Amino acid sequence: MRLRSEIDFLALLFMEDGVRKLGTWMLCFIAIFWISVGGCQRPVVHSPEVQRYGSQRFTVPEPAEISPPIVAMPQIPFGNPWKPSVAARDWKHIVIHHTASEGGSVATIHAEHLNRKDKNGNNWKGIGYHFLIGNGTGMGDGEIEPTFRWKKQMQGAHAGNDEYNQHGIGICLVGNFQDHRPSAAQLASIKRLVGVLKREYGLKSSQVVGHKDVKATACPGKMFPLTEIALSEDVPFFSSRDAQSSPSLLSIAGGASE
Helix, strand or coil, X not given: CHHHHHHHHHHHHHHHHHHHHHXXXXXXXXXXXXXXXXXXXXCCCCCCCCCCCCCCCCCCCCHHHCCCCCCCCCCCCCCCCCCCCCCCCXXXXXXXXXXXXXXXXXXXXXXXHCCCECCCCXXXXXCCCCEEECCCCCCCCCCEEECHHHHCCCCCCCCCCHHHXXXXXXXXXXXXXXXXXXXXXXXXXXXXXXXXXXXXXXXXXXXXXEHHHCCCCXXXXXXXXXXXXXXXXXXXXXXXXXXXXXXXXXXXCCCCCC
16 A cells, blocks of 8 residues: 555656646747747837037038029120121220119110210210110119110210220219129129120220229229229130119219210
């Protein structure tokens, strides 16, 4: 009986140990299954981007990604777009003026000059200049417009000096350059115009003068870069880098007689 009891005890112990081992294996299997299946369904968490400080460099946009500011500049074709259809006059000078007003156009100045009289009491034939360059008030900023005097190759009525009226190309810029400089567009335009006229008529920089050089006047104003303009040369393209109130024509610079 004692031996039988010992055998039954060992059998029971073995069975309990087997259950425990089986339970342990089942728990391991369940854990592995949960990690392999459930773990794949966990949401992906992205790490925040590293912020750079101090001397570390930030990303710099490529040059193509940087849009330059838009600046409206006059478009002037290469060559001489102002070449008259009649025989050229014997030009020896270029005389530069300003209107001494904040606005104006060929039409308004032409109307004003028609009311002027020469030293003999005769009315002027109209605008005394050969070219007018606008400032955005009355004409486009930097717009160059030749007058009837240029188209017909007539003498000017701008210098108050017979030599410079007969043989001087009168260029006037709208604005009062006693108070401020011409606009960037105006400067680009007059450089182009003076360069073309110098080349076309064989003129030197010394033959480009201000109105004040031939008559007692402040024209074209102390803020006008006359020397810079006189040195202008004709170039094969027009660069924007040379270069941005109602009109009151109480005082049109020139005051010269026919």
